[in-house]
Amino acid sequence: MKRLCATSFAVMSAIGSGPCGADTLPTHRVPAVLAVEAASEAIAECAKQGYTETAVVLDADGAVIAAVRGDGAGIHTLDSAHDKAYTSVSFKADTIALAQRAKGEDSIAPLAKLPHVMFFGGGVVIKLGNETIGAIGASGAPGANLDDNCAKAGLAKIRDRLK
16 A cells, blocks of 8 residues: 555656645636526527527536526427537537537537537537636527527626626
C-alpha cells in the first residue's frame, strides 16, 4: 500500500497537482429563481407569437434547475427542450450553430446517436465570461429558429443579473 501511495504521489507531482496541494475548482451556478424566470420568459415570448412552448434550464453539469411546460404544450416538448439544453451545455455552444456543424464537411452528425444529444435549434448556452454555467432549451414552436429566439429571450431576461 505504501508503494502505491508513493507511486501515486510521484505521478501526481509530475503532472503538477497532488493530493496535498490540489485546489478546488471555482464554479458559478444559475440560481433557481433566475432559472425559473428565464424559462417563464421563454414561454411568454413564444406565447406572444401564438406558440405553446416548454423551456428547461440546466446547470453546467446537465442537471435540471427549472422546467416549465407552457399551457397546451405537447408532452414531448419536455424531452426535446431538455435535450436541446443538454446538447448546448455539453458542447458549450448554441444548438443552432451545432446544427450547422452537423451538416458540414467535418460533420458532427454521428454524435446525435448519443443519449440526449439533439442538433436542432432551441438550445442556448449560458455563460459567465468564458465559463459555461448552464443552458436553456426551448421546444414547441413550429421551427428551430423560433425556438431559438424564445430561448434567447429567456436568457436576455436574466443575463445582467448573472454574477
